[in-house]
Amino acid sequence: MTQKIRVLIVDDSRMIRDVLTDILKEQSDIEVVGAAADAFQARDMIKELDPDVITLDVEMPKMNGLEFLDKLMRAKPMPVVMISAATERGSEVTFRALELGAVDFVTKPKLNEQTPDDYGDQIAEKIRAAKSARLKPPRRANPEDTVTNMQAVVPKRPVPRGIKTSDKLIAVGASTGGTEAIREFLLGMPQDCPGIVIVQHMPENFTRMFAERLNGLCQIEVKEAEHNDPIMPGHAYIAPGGKHLWVKRDEGQLLCKLSTEPPMNLHRPSVDFLFLSCAKFLGADAIGVIMTGMGKDGAKGMLEMKNKGAWNIAQDEASSVIFGMPREAIELDAVHEVAPLNKLRDKALARVGKKEAAR
Numbered sequence: 283m284t285q286k287i288r289v290l291i292v293d294d295s296r297m298i299r300d301v302l303t304d305i306l307k308e309q310s311d312i313e314v315v316g317a318a319a320d321a322f323q324a325r326d327m328i329k330e331l332d333p334d335v336i337t338l339d340v341e342m343p344k345m346n347g348l349e350f351l352d353k354l355m356r357a358k359p360m361p362v363v364m365i366s367a368a369t370e371r372g373s374e375v376t377f378r379a380l381e382l383g384a385v386d387f388v389t390k391p392k393l394n395e396q397t398p399d400d401y402g403d404q405i406a407e408k409i410r411a412a413k414s415a416r417l418k419p420p421r422r423a424n425p426e427d428t429v430t431n432m433q434a435v436v437p438k439r440p441v442p443r444g445i446k447t448s449d450k451l452i453a454v455g456a457s458t459g460g461t462e463a464i465r466e467f468l469l470g471m472p473q474d475c476p477g478i479v480i481v482q483h484m485p486e487n488f489t490r491m492f493a494e495r496l497n498g499l500c501q502i503e504v505k506e507a508e509h510n511d512p513i514m515p516g517h518a519y520i521a522p523g524g525k526h527l528w529v530k531r532d533e534g535q536l537l538c539k540l541s542t543e544p545p546m547n548l549h550r551p552s553v554d555f556l557f558l559s560c561a562k563f564l565g566a567d568a569i570g571v572i573m574t575g576m577g578k579d580g581a582k583g584m585l586e587m588k589n590k591g592a593w594n595i596a597q598d599e600a601s602s603v604i605f606g607m608p609r610e611a612i613e614l615d616a617v618h619e620v621a622p623l624n625k626l627r628d629k630a631l632a633r634v635g636k637k638e639a640a641r
Contacts, residue, residue, distance in 0.1 A: 286313040287413050290333035292324040292350075293317070293365060294342040301391055302337065302365070305402040312406060321350035328358065335361045335412045337405075338384070340375045348378055355383040355420050361412035363405075365390050373491035380461050383420035385412040385603060389485050411458045411576040415603050418462070447512045447536040448477030450634050451529065451568045453560045453587075455553030457483040457575025459603025461492065464573070467627050468500045468518055475502060476569075476634055477513035477536065479521075479529055481551045483575065486523035493520040511538040521551035528559035536564075547579040553607070557583025566591030569630050572617070573597045575607035585616035593633050595619045595626060 289312055293299050299317040306312050315331045318324035320342055328336070336354075340347045351362060364387035366376040376387045386408045391401060452475070456463055460482045471478070484492065490506045496518070497504040505511075507519035507527050513536040521527035526541040539559075546552035553572070557580055560568040570587045572580045574597055584594050594617045596608040601623040611617050621629050 284311065286311055287409060288313055288315045288331070288334045289409060290315060290324065290327055290331060290336045291317040292321070292336060292342075292347075293339040294319055295339075298339070298365070298390065302405070305391075305405060306409075308402050309406045312409060321345035321347075324350065328354075328360075333360070335363060335409050337363050337365050337388075337409070338379075339390075340364055340366045340372055340379065346375075348375060348382065351379055351382050351384060352420070359383065359417050361385050361415055361417065363388060363408050363412050369487070370491060373488050374495075376488070377461060377492065377495055381420065383418065385415045385417075386458050389487075407576065408458070411604050411606075415458065416600075416605075418459075418603060448515045448517075449536075449567060450476035451513065451536065451560065451564055452476055452478045452571060452630050453529075453556055453568055454478065454480040454571045454573065455556065455575070455580040455584075455607065456481070456573035457549075457553075457577065457579065457604070457607060459574035463597065463603075463623055465496060465499070466623055467571070467573075468496055468502065468504065470627055471500065471502045471516075471518075472631075473501050473516040475516055475631065477515055478502075478518035479507070479513065479527060479538065479556060480518060481521045481527055481553045481556045481580075483549050483551070483579070484523050489520050489523045496520075507538045507540065509538065509540040512536070513538060521556070524550060526551050526555040528556055530559065530563050547577065549579050553580030554583035557587050560592060561586040561590040564590075564592070566593075568592040569633050570594040571596075571626055571630055572608050572611050573623070573626070574602035574604055576604045577606050578610040580607055581610035581614045581616055584611045585614050588616050588618070593618055595621060595629050597626060598622050 291302050303314045306314050316327045318327050338347050362384045364379045364384045366372045366387045367390050493506040503517045528539045546555050570584050596617040598620050599605040
């Protein structure tokens with residue numbers, strides 16, 4: 283019999299602890315071994331219970347989730363899934379937690395609203411992914427990464443109307459571990475790179491903050507995609523949570539399109555949804571990049587891109603937090619190259635004759 287995944291819940295709300303415990307009891311392969319009200323209880327329970335995975339609240343008394351996570355990943359690295367409120371403050375702290383080594387996050391259940399039917403499955407999927415994740419060394423804080431400094435960044439010049447859109451396109455798909463992978467991929471992108479469209483599995487209310495964080499760090503413009511956005515060179519467009527992102531050439535212009543069609547591969551936005559549109563409307567003018575993530579989203583779309591002349595690159599196993607999505611694409615023979623995360627950008631730029639910009 284397969285051993286159950288042992289989970290420790292850490293949250294200052296008794297009601298949230300009870301709700302999460304009840305939800306996870308429904309999963310046959312998961313066992314809640316304890317529930318701690320604060321970081322100090324959690325520290326003692328980790329020593330006593332040795333859980334496989336921890337779910338951790340972002341904001342707690344005595345010691346907040348970030349401080350505890352930082353200490354934990356230094357002393358006893360283990361898989362952590364953050365439980366985050368879908369607010370601007372919650373989003374910002376969650377992204378910092380991912381930088382510190384948390385594997386993934388899930389939005390906190392709202393006690394005054396009915397819990398979605400698939401909420402337990404969402405949490406369970408992230409816990410299973412965390413259990414099998416390849417833990418990465420935490421990225422320490424950079425003074426330039428702070429919220430204050432990001433908000434103080436001088437807005438970049440808006441794109442003049444009527445300008446020609448990108449001829450080539452880099453399409454990126456990622457899931458678990460993807461926020462840090464996408465950050466590294468975009469950081470060295472030169473301002474004359476082709477337009478970039480990105481699907482990162484992420485809930486609503488987090489994608490805008492994710493795009494804003496990246497925009498404050500990168501040389502290129504990064505934004506949450508809007509319907510009919512012209513796809514410009516030197517720009518990256520993040521699929522908004524809850525909507526599919528796809529692309530289309532319309533009277534010679536390359537545009538972002540959004541859709542609320544049903545989820546594909548259980549996801550909306552879906553990587554396959556984006557990749558299939560690249561195959562249909564761009565063919566050899568597209569470059570596909572598939573990164574770390576659990577599941578198979580993106581594999582079939584990437585194969586279709588390859589069949590239509592696109593060049594496809596997959597992140598390798600050693601640099602992936604979860605190798606599921608790249609593996610599925612590789613096994614489907616949808617990939618031309620496999621490379622570590624720190625080489626993906628160079629590989630993509632090489633296909634369009636661009637060199638990496640100075641860091």
